Amino acid sequence: MIQLLFTVLAVEAATVTALLFSTTLRKLVVIGVDHLKRGRGPVVVKTVAATALVVFCSSLYSMTKISRRSAEHGALTPTDQVLMSRNLLEATLMGFILFLALVVDRLHHYVRELRWLRTSLDSAMKHNGALEQETSRLS
Structure with a gap:
């Protein structure tokens, strides 16, 4: 499960990086996210x-259970230390994944709005x- 979380985190970080810089990859990522937001995607x-x-x-609940158990006995057993570190790693990775999903x-949204504003500005210009030209010709 942890390998999967690291993979998802890396993909989301790459997506954020692609959206931040104006390259041809950004256009592909925007198209991909557009398709993801259509139909059954949402x-x-x-x-x-x-x-x-x-x-x-x-994971957070398991960590609080382990910490309560350690408070009763005074110290963490080696098994509890391993479980606590694994739960902490999973919770951290899932928190980052959820945060990066919001960032993406x-x-x-901002990249699409920026593109729309640029096209509106070009047409207005x-x-x-x-x-x-019409007013200078009439004068």
């Missing part, structure tokens, strides 16, 4: 995110130039 993403959130909360969503 339902699947929300289901996976909810499952990750439940597993995240389960917002970056995708062309329209303004045409009006200026």
